[in-house]
Amino acid sequence: MSGLYVHIPFCVRKCLYCDFYSLPTATGPVSRRIAADDQPEQPAFLEALEYELSTLPDDFQPQSVFFGGGTPTELSRADLQTLLEILKRHVDLSLVTEWSCESNPGTLTEEKITLLMDAGVNRFSLGVQSFDPATLEFLGRIHSAEEAREGFRLLRKMGASNVNLDLMYGVPGTSIAVVQRDLEALIELEPDHAACYCLIFEDGTPLTELRNKGFLKEVDDDTELDQYNLVRASLHAAGFRHYEISNFAKPGHECQHNLLYWGGGEYFGVGPSAHSHWKGERFGNVRDLDAYIRRIKEGKSQRSFSERLEPEAKARETLVMALRRLDGISADEFHRETGFDLHALCGDSIAWMQREGLLETEGERVRLTERGLFVSDAIFAELV
Ligand code: SF4
Structure with a gap:
């Protein structure tokens, strides 16, 4: 099985914790967002993307496709249609x-959903993050809880x-009662899948800068663990199967594309930063839209790195990725x-981790x- 990932590098505004590569389409308040049809970079981006797609090998035949970003549904309807045709x-x-x-709340319309579903999109992922107004504001999200429900x-x-x-979860200032209410609100909507991530302070984000300057403190480990356990217990009680560290699915709704990543499968990612x-080779594109478009126009490679892992390093990586899944x-x-x-490769590490x-x-199964x-991050660092 192989997959195709398409990176759409546009968001209405950057969330304060985000280090994914995307460019904001709003200047200042969200109300001053540039009309989606007036995005100057989008046609050039789609042209470059079409070129990159045309260079995929003939024997590449994906069984899963994933539009990610960024916010794919921030593309205008016309650009979305062009993307699908490409x-x-x-x-x-x-x-x-x-x-x-x-997609993100506030960027979905009936027209866009119809367009995507008619083309064959059969799974949507909606970035809600919280139903609590103060938490949404803290994270710099563009939407309200009601818009997420809508x-x-x-x-x-x-x-x-x-x-x-x-x-x-794990958001500074957000109590366990808020996490509980968020989980109740999510369960009430009856989604087919839930992805619950602990907030990470990534280098270079505004939230990390605020922390480094002493304006806020990260949530301590015990609180984070309590919240994680609450997430697991609540979703389990609501009929979700916990199948990966942060992912929960109703029966038959596990994300096949992500399972492909965790199973060490082959995939192509197109678009900047993909x-x-x-x-056996890993490679990635430049994390800059202008450079991505320029390099492709000039007939140069859009890749910023490529590497071939030695067999042992590849085996260790396979183990770490597989351990992300709860069935190991x-x-x-x-x-x-x-x-x-x-056991010859990692027996000693596995034995002491079992003792611990x-x-x-x-x-x-391990x-x-x-x-x-x-x-898990510390365990994986030990095993690679
Ligand atoms: S919507 Fe998603 S990709 Fe865009 S800035 Fe926020 S977290 Fe990042």
Whole structure:
């Protein structure tokens, strides 16, 4: 199985915690947002994207497509239509079983949803993050809780039967009672999938700068753990299966595209900052829209790096990615995928992590424990 990721580098405004590559289309208050049709870069971006898609290898046949960003639904209706036509010209979509589109409340219209669904989009992901006004303001989100609910209801009204909602916890100043109310509000909407991430202070974001200057403090580990446990318990009680560290699905609604990443599968990413993994090589595009367009126009490569991992490093990466999934990996699967013996390669690390209660084995499978889930980054750093 392989996948195609399309990076749309536009957002209405940058959220204060975000380090994904995207350019704001609003100057100052959201009410002064530039009309979507007047975005000067969008046609040039689509032209460059079409060129990049035309260079994909003939034997690349995706079974999943993911429009991410950025905010794909921030493209105007006309540009969205152009994007879909470009994709159809250069990618054989006949074998695609899952086609996701990320969106944010306030950028969805009936017209855009119809356009996307008619083209074959069958999964939507809506960035809600919180239903609490103070938390939304703290994060610099562009929308209210009511707009998030409206966006979800509009998707359902238009017939979207596979919808993810994103939620965030670990936000400074947000009590566990707020997280509880957020979870109740999400569960009440009955989405098919929920992705719940802990806020991360990424380098270079305004929130990190405020923290570094002492204007705010990160949530402590115990509070974060309490909130994570609440997320897990609440979603479990509501019928979601916890299948990856931050991802929960109703039966049959696990995100196939993300499972492909966690399974070490092959994929192409197109657009600025997008990454690819194809035939043992990893490469990524420049994180700058102007440079992306200019390089393509000048007939130069839009890539900013490429690397080929040594077999052992690749095997260790496979293990770490597989451990993100709650069902982990068996020694047999690991051997089949990498050619390495799991216990010969990482036996010592696995043994002490088992003693520390971070990893467990059930039958043949190795997986993270409840405690391990919460400190997964440290575990992965040890294993790579
Ligand atoms: S909407 Fe998403 S991609 Fe855009 S700035 Fe906010 S978090 Fe980043």
